[in-house]
Amino acid sequence: QLQLQESGPGLVKPSETLSLTCTVSGASISSSNFYWGCIRQPPGKGLEWIGSISYSGYTYYNPSLKSRVAISVDTSKNQFSLKLTSVTAADTAVYYCARMAVYWFFDLWGRGTLVAVSS
Amino acid sequence: QSALTQSRSVSGSPGQSVTISCTGTSSDVGDYNYVSWYQQHPGKAPKLMIYDVSKRPSGVPDRFSGSKSGNTASLTISGLQGEDEADYYCCSYAGSYSLVVFGGGTKLTVL
DSSP: OOEEEEEOOSEEOTTSOEEEEEEEESSOSOOTTEEEEEEEEOTTSOOEEEEEEOTTOOEEEOTTTGGGEEEEEETTTTEEEEEEOSOOGGGOEEEEEEEEETTTEEEEEOOOEEEEEOO | OOSBEEOSEEEEOTTOOEEEEEEOOTTTTTTOSOEEEEEEOTTSOOEEEEBTTTBOOTTSOTTEEEEEETTEEEEEEOSOOGGGOEEEEEEEEOHHHHOEEEBOOEEEEEO
């Protein structure tokens, strides 16, 4: 049974870089039928798509975050990773990893991890 | 402000039907049949309920149905049950620039 697990620092200082790793278990990340995505949800607010990546490294990013986001994939570890630079308090959120089908829907989600931005 | 507009809340009694709407534009909902819906209980991850406007993943009860007319997509839940009380989010493909947009979410209360 495929599962996704997020791992992150929990607390990041303003202006620093947020790093999140998503580990896929139960199936190979190297499937051409799926992309792998990152979505976030500020406390008490709605969902925001951050970006997605294919197993071969092709990326799509939310235009509003594109200048600060990088998503990479490591097929040898069955992982993909998010880096968000120059963070502010507005980046405080629960960050989710999800599997994205080729027709732009997210069919499997990780449990999410809360990342707070504070000094 | 979210790209897709949803009503903040909706309510219904057990056994009744409710419809949650999601209004976009001709650049997203109106132009593509790639609308999906997610259910989120407090403190939990979202769960896919509908994809490609009206398709249900395996395991989702047929009480949940989706449709689209013009720039507005809808999720209808019939035979409301207490466990349906949750937040619901719509999502759409929005073309090669914006790509993926979500609605602001609708809180469903089962009275």
